[in-house]
Amino acid sequence: MVAAMEMRSGDGAAGPSSREAASAAARISGHAASLGWSMQNGIISEVACKLWTLVFDLWRGTSPGKRAGPESQVHRPRLLDNPRMRTHVLIAAAALAAGVHLAAQQAARPDPLVRENATQEVADHVYIIPDNSVPLVPNVGIIVGDTGVLVVDTGMGARNGATVLREAQKLAGTKTMYLATTHVHPEHDLGAGAFPVTTKMIRAESQVQEISEDGLAITERFKAMSPFNAEVLKDAQFRKADVTFKDSYDLDLGGVRVRLMAMGFNHTKGDTVFFVQPDAVLFAGDIIMTRLPNVTGPESRVQQWLSSLDTLEALKPKLIVPSHGPTGDAAMIAPYRAYFRRAPV
Numbered sequence: 001m002v003a004a005m006e007m008r009s010g011d012g013a014a015g016p017s018s019r020e021a022a023s024a025a026a027r028i029s030g031h032a033a034s035l036g037w038s039m040q041n042g043i044i045s046e047v048a049c050k051l052w053t054l055v056f057d058l059w060r061g062t063s064p065g066k067r068a069g070p071e072s073q074v075h076r077p078r079l080l081d082n083p084r085m086r087t088h089v090l091i092a093a094a095a096l097a098a099g100v101h102l103a104a105q106q107a108a109r110p111d112p113l114v115r116e117n118a119t120q121e122v123a124d125h126v127y128i129i130p131d132n133s134v135p136l137v138p139n140v141g142i143i144v145g146d147t148g149v150l151v152v153d154t155g156m157g158a159r160n161g162a163t164v165l166r167e168a169q170k171l172a173g174t175k176t177m178y179l180a181t182t183h184v185h186p187e188h189d190l191g192a193g194a195f196p197v198t199t200k201m202i203r204a205e206s207q208v209q210e211i212s213e214d215g216l217a218i219t220e221r222f223k224a225m226s227p228f229n230a231e232v233l234k235d236a237q238f239r240k241a242d243v244t245f246k247d248s249y250d251l252d253l254g255g256v257r258v259r260l261m262a263m264g265f266n267h268t269k270g271d272t273v274f275f276v277q278p279d280a281v282l283f284a285g286d287i288i289m290t291r292l293p294n295v296t297g298p299e300s301r302v303q304q305w306l307s308s309l310d311t312l313e314a315l316k317p318k319l320i321v322p323s324h325g326p327t328g329d330a331a332m333i334a335p336y337r338a339y340f341r342r343a344p345v
């Protein structure tokens with residue numbers, strides 16, 4: 001749909017009065033296109049597409065009927081013969097289309113809920129609850145040894161944390177439960193309150209520092225994103241660490257060793273990755289994903305991110321579980337390296 005609109009926008013024969021409106025419509029359409037045109041809600045999408053078609057027909061100075069064939073011009077509305085009127089209709093249609101488009105995006109965006117009964121085994125000792133590429137849902141990891149179980153990331157708020165806990169308990173039984181997070185953003189960390197007091201929370205010192213400096217502001221920022229976030233984060237608090245480490249920490253789950261590594265400031269100050277040694281599975285947080293890097297802080301540095309990629313590639317991971325989006329193998333690293341090498345240092 002966007003490609004078709006772009007093609008049509010190039011051959012506009014609009015008169016001077018409609019050019020202004022056309023550029024306004026182009027700005028709105030460009031904004032809509034940059035939002036990704038990722039509408040999934042059929043009815044609203046259809047309405048938005050039809051409106052955009054109308055906008056571009058008007059932009060070209062044609063009637064909506066012209067595209068249907070020569071005979072339909074007979075039914076061309078007379079008011080559209082007037083260039084001023086056509087301009088007004090164009091602006092109104094563009095505004096309406098943009099509104100409907102945004103509504104479609106809202107409608108298509110599901111609530112950020114970790115799915116129940118969706119846990120999948122991805123290696124001998126590693127399970128994940130895939131995010132299904134739903135925004136603000138993490139890929140949750142559950143790593144199982146003979147004596148202990150480590151959960152990586154919690155989902156946002158106690159409601160999601162409770163889901164993750166139920167899934168983890170199915171695999172943990174009476175084993176010791178450990179909990180750690182890839183970083184302190186609420187969809188990764190602020191479900192920890194749902195876990196029982198016996199759960200041992202492990203944090204990098206950089207995470208502890210980030211929580212004390214920015215934890216409140218981060219929570220408020222996420223609460224302000226939507227009423228759903230505000231509700232699930234209402235009483236959420238960052239959980240205190242039972243174990244802290246500076247650079248790395250080897251956790252023995254009984255026959256399964258997991259290396260936790262503090263990676264410095266890439267996506268956040270407290271970025272932590274997890275390498276499950278017997279299975280060569282890497283939980284890479286936001287440091288490696290299939291989508292573009294999410295550079296969120298003024299302290300994010302290209303050189304730091306490149307050096308993190310070198311460190312993680314040297315682990316020779318067979319499977320990479322990013323904190324969001326599809327899993328993959330070590331080939332996920334090269335596009336990130338290429339992206340950062342092109343970026344200004």
Ligand SMILES: [Zn+2]
Nearest residue numbers: 183185267286
């Ligand atoms: Zn994040």
